[in-house]
Structures are given as C-alpha cells and as structure tokens.
Amino acid sequence: MSMYVxxxxxxxxxxxxxxxxxxxxxxxxxxxxxxxxxxxxxxTREQVPDSVRAFLDGIDxxxxxxxxxxxxxxxxxxTSAVLLMTNRCNLRCTYCYANAGVLxxxxxxxxxxxTVIDQVAASAQAQGGSYFELCFHGGGEPTQNWQVMQQATAxxxxxxxxxxxxxxxxxxxxxxxxxxxxTHMDGVTISFDGRPSTQDAQRILPNGAGSSALVLxxxxxxxxxxxxxxxxxxxxxxxxxxxxxDVRFICENTGCKSLQVEPAFNTVRGxxxxxxxxxxxxxxxxxxxxxxxxxxxxxxxxxxxxRPWLLTMSFCTAPxxxxxxxxxxxxxxxxxxxxxxxxxxNISTIGAIDAAGELTLDSTxxxxxxxxxxxxQTDHCADCFARYHCAGDCYTRSTSVIDGELQVTSARxxxxxxxxxxxxxxxxxxxxxxxNGQTILTMPTSQLSAMY
Amino acid sequence: xxxxxxxxxxxxxxPQVYAVNKGAQGWQFNRRDFLKAAGVAGAAGAIGSATSxxxxxxxxxxALTPADPPPLGTRAHRLGVTSIALSGDxxxxxxxxxxxxxxLWTLPDAALIRTLDRHLGSVTAVAISEDGTLxxxxxxxxxxxxxxxxxxxxxxxxxxxxxxxxxxxxSPDxxxxxVADADHAIQLxxxxxxxxxxxxxxxxxxIYSLAISPDGRLxxxxARDNTxxxxxxxxxxxxxxLEGHTDGIKAVAISADGRLxxxxxxxxxxxxxxxxxxxxxxxxxxxxxxxSLAISPDSSLxxxxSWDRTxxxxxxxxxxxxxxxxxxxxxxxxVAISADGTLxxxxxWNGTLxxxxxxxxVYLREFIDIAASGPEFEGVQYxxxxxxxxxxxxxxxxxxxxxxxxxCNCVTGxxxxxxxxxxxxGHYWYPN
Numbered sequence: 001m002s003m004y005v006x007x008x009x010x011x012x013x014x015x016x017x018x019x020x021x022x023x024x025x026x027x028x029x030x031x032x033x034x035x036x037x038x039x040x041x042x043x044t045r046e047q048v049p050d051s052v053r054a055f056l057d058g059i060d061x062x063x064x065x066x067x068x069x070x071x072x073x074x075x076x077x078x079t080s081a082v083l084l085m086t087n088r089c090n091l092r093c094t095y096c097y098a099n100a101g102v103l104x105x106x107x108x109x110x111x112x113x114x115t116v117i118d119q120v121a122a123s124a125q126a127q128g129g130s131y132f133e134l135c136f137h138g139g140g141e142p143t144q145n146w147q148v149m150q151q152a153t154a155x156x157x158x159x160x161x162x163x164x165x166x167x168x169x170x171x172x173x174x175x176x177x178x179x180x181x182x183t184h185m186d187g188v189t190i191s192f193d194g195r196p197s198t199q200d201a202q203r204i205l206p207n208g209a210g211s212s213a214l215v216l217x218x219x220x221x222x223x224x225x226x227x228x229x230x231x232x233x234x235x236x237x238x239x240x241x242x243x244x245x246d247v248r249f250i251c252e253n254t255g256c257k258s259l260q261v262e263p264a265f266n267t268v269r270g271x272x273x274x275x276x277x278x279x280x281x282x283x284x285x286x287x288x289x290x291x292x293x294x295x296x297x298x299x300x301x302x303x304x305x306x307r308p309w310l311l312t313m314s315f316c317t318a319p320x321x322x323x324x325x326x327x328x329x330x331x332x333x334x335x336x337x338x339x340x341x342x343x344x345x346n347i348s349t350i351g352a353i354d355a356a357g358e359l360t361l362d363s364t365x366x367x368x369x370x371x372x373x374x375x376x377q378t379d380h381c382a383d384c385f386a387r388y389h390c391a392g393d394c395y396t397r398s399t400s401v402i403d404g405e406l407q408v409t410s411a412r413x414x415x416x417x418x419x420x421x422x423x424x425x426x427x428x429x430x431x432x433x434x435x436n437g438q439t440i441l442t443m444p445t446s447q448l449s450a451m452y
Numbered sequence: 453x454x455x456x457x458x459x460x461x462x463x464x465x466x467p468q469v470y471a472v473n474k475g476a477q478g479w480q481f482n483r484r485d486f487l488k489a490a491g492v493a494g495a496a497g498a499i500g501s502a503t504s505x506x507x508x509x510x511x512x513x514x515a516l517t518p519a520d521p522p523p524l525g526t527r528a529h530r531l532g533v534t535s536i537a538l539s540g541d542x543x544x545x546x547x548x549x550x551x552x553x554x555x556l557w558t559l560p561d562a563a564l565i566r567t568l569d570r571h572l573g574s575v576t577a578v579a580i581s582e583d584g585t586l587x588x589x590x591x592x593x594x595x596x597x598x599x600x601x602x603x604x605x606x607x608x609x610x611x612x613x614x615x616x617x618x619x620x621x622x623s624p625d626x627x628x629x630x631v632a633d634a635d636h637a638i639q640l641x642x643x644x645x646x647x648x649x650x651x652x653x654x655x656x657x658x659i660y661s662l663a664i665s666p667d668g669r670l671x672x673x674x675a676r677d678n679t680x681x682x683x684x685x686x687x688x689x690x691x692x693x694l695e696g697h698t699d700g701i702k703a704v705a706i707s708a709d710g711r712l713x714x715x716x717x718x719x720x721x722x723x724x725x726x727x728x729x730x731x732x733x734x735x736x737x738x739x740x741x742x743x744s745l746a747i748s749p750d751s752s753l754x755x756x757x758s759w760d761r762t763x764x765x766x767x768x769x770x771x772x773x774x775x776x777x778x779x780x781x782x783x784x785x786x787v788a789i790s791a792d793g794t795l796x797x798x799x800x801w802n803g804t805l806x807x808x809x810x811x812x813x814v815y816l817r818e819f820i821d822i823a824a825s826g827p828e829f830e831g832v833q834y835x836x837x838x839x840x841x842x843x844x845x846x847x848x849x850x851x852x853x854x855x856x857x858x859x860c861n862c863v864t865g866x867x868x869x870x871x872x873x874x875x876x877x878g879h880y881w882y883p884n
Contacts, residue, residue, distance in 0.1 A: 011478075011479060013470055013481050025469060026469070026471075027468060027469045028465065028467065028470075030465050030467040031468060049467065051486040052486055055469060292474075425479055428472045429472040429473060429474060430552070433469070433472065
C-alpha cells in the first residue's frame with residue numbers, strides 16, 4: 001500500500017491529510033492513529049472498527065496514492081520570453097528589492113529584445129506549442145522603457161507562432177500609455193497595495209507624494225475595458241491592521257478577480273529579510289482574514305507559498321521554461337535578478353547575450369542552480385506535508401546571504417505550512433467535512449455585504 | 453504546528469471525526485457521526501451522487517418548529533440564499549445557495565426533503581417547470597453548468613455546459629429553458645434536451661434577472677446596463693428596450709394576467725410598465741436597494757426583497773406600501789409567492805429562509821437544516837414537531853445515546869461548551 005498520510009495538529013484535533021490524493025478531514029488523535037497505521041501497513045481495512053471503516057470507505061481512503069508529480073525537465077527549451085526592461089522607475093517603493101529608480105539608468109535595447117523573442121518563438125514553435133509568452137517585467141517600471149516595449153510587442157506579433165504579451169507594472173501610466181496597453185496587451189499585473197493610506201505610504205512617487213489616485217485611475221480604466229488583469233500586493237507589518245482592510249478596499253473599489261499578496265519583512269529598500277515567528281504568525285492570521293473577505297467577494301486571494309490545489313515539483317517555471325534577460329544582457333533564472341547588485345545574482349546568472357546577438361548559456365551554472373533547488377527539496381522538504389504545493393518555495397525569498405554564505409531560511413516555511421493548513425481547513429469546511437480536491441477559492445459577490 | 457508531535461503508537465480514546473466551521477473565535481470542530489460523515493463525504497467526493505444523506509435525514513420527518521421568536525443561529529443554508537422557486541401546486545420549495553447546494557423543502561411545513569450538492573460552485577439560480585416535473589439549477593463561474601433534475605424526487609437528468617448562469621427561467625409550456633449567461637447574453641435552450649436554440653444579444657452588461665409572461669410569448673430581461681429589454685418568444689426578437697432606471701436592474705417580474713411588468717433597480721426604485729406596450733405606469737420609491745421581486749397571482753401585491761432586511765409589500769397597480777415584513781437579520785436576497793397566493797418565502801444573505809402568510813404578512817416559520825445552522829444554535833431549546841422527538845436535551849455529563857450525534861462542540865467528561873446558553877445547561881443530541 002502506498003500512501004502518504006500527515007496528521008497536522010490544529011487546536012486540540014488533527015487535520016488528517018493525504019496531499020497526493022488531495023484528501024483532507026479533521027479527526028481526533030485516535031482517528032489519526034488509525035490512518036497513520038493504515039498507511040504504515042500496520043492495520044488492514046478489515047481491522048478498522050466498523051463505523052470508522054464505513055467513513056473511510058465513503059471517502060475512498062484505502063485507495064493508493066497516485067504517483068507524485070515528476071521533477072521538471074532540465075532541458076533548456078523556453079516558451080516564455082521575460083524582458084527585465086529597465087532599472088528606471090517612477091516610484092520609490094519602500095520595500096523595493098531592486099532599489100529601482102536611484103541607480104544609474106540602464107535600459108534593455110530593442111535588438112536584445114528581438115533576439116530573445118526570436119529564440120523563444122522558435123523554441124515554442126519547435127515544441128509544437130500554440131503560442132509563446134512575452135512578459136515585460138521588473139527591476140524597474142517596464143513602461144519607462146516605453147519605445148522598446150512598443151516595438152518589441154509589435155515585433156513579437158510578426159512571429160509565425162502567436163504571442164501572448166503581458167506585463168508587470170506599477171500602473172503609473174499616461175493616458176496614451178493606458179490606451180496603448182488596452183489595445184496591444186493580453187494581460188497585465190498591477191502592483192497595488194490597497195487603501196490610499198497603505199499605497200501612499202509604501203508606493204511613493206519620486207517627489208514624495210502618494211501614488212494611489214494615479215494607480216486607481218489605471219485600474220478603473222482596466223475595469224471599464226473589461227481587461228484581463230491581476231493585482232499584486234505587497235503587505236508589510238502590522239498585517240492584522242492593514243492587510244484585511246486593504247483587500248476589502250480592493251474588493252470594493254476595483255473589479256479585479258485575482259489578487260496575490262506577498263509579505264515584505266524588510267522595512268528599507270533592499271534584500272528580503274527573514275521574519276520572526278511572531279511576524280510570520282501575524283501575517284498568516286491577516287492573510288486568512290483577508291482571504292475570507294476576498295472569497296466572500298468572489299475574488300481569489302493567493303500567496304505563492306500556499307497552494308494546496310497544486311501538485312508540483314517546481315515552485316516557479318522561471319528557472320526552467322523562461323528565457324529571462326536583464327538590461328545588462330545577462331540570462332538569469334529569476335525575475336528579481338535585474339542586476340549584479342542582487343545578493344543572489346552570482347548563482348542566478350546563467351549566461352549572456354553579446355552585442356552580436358549570440359546567446360551563451362552556461363549549462364554548468366544552470367545545472368548547479370537547478371540541482372541546488374532540487375537538493376533543497378530533498379534535504380529540507382522531505383517530511384513536509386506541503387512539499388508538493390510550494391515545491392521548495394521561491395529560492396530568492398527563502399535563501400539569505402548570511403556572513404557571505406547562502407543559507408536556506410525557515411521563516412517562509414513556517415508561513416507556507418501554516419497557511420497551507422489553514423487553507424486546507426477552509427476547504428474541509430467548504431467540502432462539508434471532507435476536502436476531496438475541489439478548488440474552492442471564492443464565493444459570489446452576493447455574499448460581500450454580509451461581511452460588513 | 454508540526455506533524456512531528458504526533459505519535460501513532462500512543463494509546464487512544466475512541467476515534468472521532470469532526471465537522472469544521474468558522475466562528476468568531478476561529479475554527480470550531482463539531483463531532484459528527486462517522487456514518488453521516490461518510491455519506492456526506494461520499495457525496496461530495498464523488499460529485500456524482502445527488503444526495504447528502506446527513507442533510508436528507510435531517511429533513512426526513514424531523515420538521516423542527518422553533519420556539520417563538522425563531523432561535524438565533526438557525527439557518528436553511530450555511531451561506532446566503534441566492535434563489536427560490538416554488539412548485540405550481542404549492543407543495544415544494546427549492547432554495548439555492550452560495551454553499552454549493554440547493555435544497556428541497558415541503559410546504560407549508562418547511563421540512564427538508566433533500567440536499568443536492570452536485571454543483572462545483574455556488575448555485576446561483578433555480579427554476580421549476582409549471583407542471584412541477586422539471587427542475588433546473590444553475591452554477592456560478594466556478595461551476596459553469598446548468599443541471600436538470602426531475603421532480604418530485606430531484607433525480608439527476610442532465611448537465612448543460614452553459615457557462616455561469618445569472619438567472620434561469622422555464623417557459624410555461626415547459627419546452628424552453630431561458631438562461632442569462634455571464635457574457636451579457638440570453639441563451640434559449642430546448643427542453644428536455646438542453647440543446648442551444650438561440651443566443652439573444654443586446655444587453656451591454658451583466659443580466660441580473662429574467663421573467664416570462666404567462667402565455668410564454670414575452671421575455672423580459674433586466675441588466676446592469678440600466679435597461680429592461682423585451683423579447684418575443686420563442687424566436688428571440690428584440691421588441692423594446694425600457695429605459696429610465698439610473699442604475700442596474702436587479703429584478704423583473706410579470707404579473708399573472710400578463711399586463712404588468714415590474715422592474716426593480718439598484719437605484720432603489722421599482723418601475724411599473726404596462727404590457728405589451730412598455731409604457732411607464734408608475735415609479736415606486738422603495739427607499740432601499742433591492743434584490744428580488746414577486747407578484748401575487750391576483751396581481752394585487754408586489755413583494756420586494758430589500759436591503760433594509762425587510763420584505764416590503766406594495767399594492768398593485770397603485771404602488772401603495774402595505775406591510776413591511778421584519779425578521780431577517782441580513783439583506784433579503786430572494787422572494788417567491790405560491791401559486792395560490794397564500795404563502796410567501798424569503799431568503800437572506802445569511803442563509804436563513806422564512807415563510808410568511810399572505811396577504812397579511814404574518815410570520816409562519818423558519819426553514820431549518822441542523823447541518824447548516826450556526827454555533828448559536830447549540831443549546832437553544834426546541835420543541836419537537838411531533839412524536840419521536842428530533843432533538844433530545846439531556847443533562848451535562850450524560851452518555852451519548854446510541855446512534856446519536858452531539859450538536860454541541862463538547863466531549864463527554866470534558867467541560868461542556870454549551871453551559872450557559874439560553875436553554876440552560878445541557879447536551880443536545882441529534883439522533884441518526
């Protein structure tokens with residue numbers, strides 16, 4: 001019999017969880033023991049008490065686990081072109097990981113963009129894909145490199161294989177830019193933190209003024225155009241006081257259906273920092289409160305490290321399926337590595353594109369990075385019930401440089417595990433006592449007012 | 453929170469499985485009977501079996517009559533009621549909910565017959581054919597289906613991949629299913645096959661509500677684009693667009709004589725229009741936003757489900773406010789009137805469902821499903837409906853009766869969480 005069963009203490013009872021079966025329910029210690037002993041082969045179905053057996057039969061508990069997800073292929077066959085367009089920025093966000101907007105300006109060139117697009121379009125076509133993705137991403141505000149963005153988009157549209165063009169932006173756009181984005185792009189993620197009091201304190205214009213009104217103008221334009229967009233929030237302490245209210249604000253003032261929030265534990269611009277246990281728990285509590293507000297409003301609020309609906313061996317496709325190039329012509333494995341200044345640039349830079357357009361992939365460095373990711377899962381995640389959901393987590397957020405050494409940190413693990421368990425309980429509740437793998441993220445809009 | 457602290461070799465008490473609920477104090481785990489839990493889980497897991505045995509059993513011969521006033525925490529659904537439909541003979545009520553179920557209840561005694569949980573998202577709309585043989589239920593954007601069921605047993609018949617359904621109606625002759633989808637269009641489908649016959653386009657925003665005239669030849673649709681559109685059936689020709697509301701149209705209703713159309717809007721007014729002309733007859737100021745409308749069979753009464761937690765009864769056609777039915781503690785989301793005009797059912801965003809008599813508006817009773825009721829329900833005294841009491845009250849510390857499930861969150865021998873409730877100290881057991 002092959003089954004992974006986890007018994008996760010929740011208050012005085014246990015969340016009994018089989019991740020590969022996407023099966024969860026709550027029982028007492030005795031029921032947990034029975035389930036563990038069945039999994040260990042110490043107890044046969046016939047030895048289980050009648051009433052318990054009837055319950056376990058009813059949820060098909062005795063069935064074996066399906067095979068675990070397979071590790072991602074290491075072959076470098078990108079289907080997504082990610083262009084880190086510039087380090088210039090029209091905001092000075094307090095938590096910016098790239099310290100954007102204050103460094104000497106470096107822009108990605110059109111010829112570099114075209115080279116990347118050529119490579120990825122050809123790769124996607126060779127694999128029989130129906131489209132390739134072109135993503136304008138961070139390190140700064142991509143629309144600051146406006147002309148190249150327009151020309152690169154137009155160039156991508158000339159390829160034989162269709163392009164899906166998307167962007168991650170702060171939403172500070174001119175009316176003309178807004179019009180162009182609505183016409184030419186397929187999707188946008190807007191970084192927006194919620195209420196004006198939060199947004200204006202965290203996402204600041206270079207002159208010190210708040211950015212709230214400008215970004216809301218953009219969001220409302222996206223809503224009016226029924227444009228496909230998501231909102232990416234960054235939440236800072238004190239989470240309980242701010243995050244639920246900020247999510248509520250977004251639900252009440254925008255039509256955005258998809259919200260993602262990530263906590264920032266640094267209070268100054270620069271690298272990610274580790275949270276204390278108390279901070280982690282505060283974020284977890286705030287997230288669940290916000291999650292319920294969003295769910296009742298028919299919106300999806302997610303956090304990247306807690307994805308119980310997903311079984312995977314890779315946290316993010318960036319190191320595997322994306323050709324990510326920054327303005328310094330470097331090939332990198334993470335969207336955040338916009339320059340050599342990043343603490344993890346050394347392990348994340350896997351090649352370059354020279355002035356002649358020649359792409360050089362350092363396979364050894366890339367393999368080293370991928371092995372590092374997989375070793376982390378083997379060493380740190382082997383016994384974790386969330387291992388197939390966060391799949392080792394975001395390596396740039398769960399690795400710190402301490403005394404010059406790269407070290408895996410555990411603070412995000414605590415958040416990921418706690419939030420995964422909380423989401424599982426939510427699913428169990430929604431599933432009338434047993435979660436059987438349904439994706440349950442929202443409630444319809446008609447529930448929204450019941451919260452107030 | 454670590455799984456390392458779990459030792460499977462430790463001596464144990466009796467195994468228990470728990471229902472999970474969320475209260476003001478966080479997660480609450482309520483012990484449940486294994487066999488019931490298995491039944492519910494089996495139904496949920498298979499997404500194929502139509503009935504949740506626990507719910508079904510809760511309604512079988514267990515019509516609870518709450519003491520007056522209705523006890524706090526009793527609910528028909530765990531989440532908000534989205535839609536109500538009554539059978540033509542007035543003996544059956546179907547309620548749909550955001551809790552992903554719809555439930556069948558008998559009238560007038562409000563006994564739960566059956567809970568159907570096959571939709572994979574909120575159930576947004578239900579409709580019953582005039583002859584009472586067919587039920588259609590529509591799901592939200594998570595579910596994206598309409599499901600057809602035969603009545604009176606709610607046996608599953610067919611799933612239609614329609615996309616999210618905002619509203620559903622069945623034509624009086626039972627041959628046409630009309631669906632407001634999420635793409636601002638109206639689907640006309642043949643019954644019982646569900647074949648898509650026509651798609652009516654014209655609204656510029658979400659369609660909230662549909663109504664079909666008694667002769668089946670006119671369809672009215674109300675939408676978020678502030679308009680009501682009149683279409684001919686079955687051909688689907690757009691006849692007229694009624695303008696004047698300054699906000700979205702949440703509800704439309706056509707009188708039984710087919711001569712009056714009522715449109716209720718988020719602008720807090722109701723407009724009465726003559727049919728088939730579409731001439732504005734009168735504007736009623738409801739003062740509050742509204743969710744649903746129903747017109748009595750004699751066309752003399754308009755019931756309005758309002759945001760001020762009331763059902764307002766307006767006389768027709770003069771638009772004079774009669775009774776205001778108070779008792780809901782949240783927005784009233786849905787109303788329906790029986791074909792004989794003597795009963796009114798109202799559902800709310802908080803999952804409660806109430807029955808009232810007409811035309812006097814006297815409160816009759818609550819629709820109660822124990823499985824859906826809140827923690828406040830614990831410890832509240834109920835009077836059994838008839839012999840063979842459904843809820844048994846025992847002193848604290850009593851052993852659990854054979855085959856029963858405690859509806860408190862307590863364990864024998866532990867401190868009882870229900871002490872101090874209004875019903876006095878005691879354990880409340882719900883027999884299987």
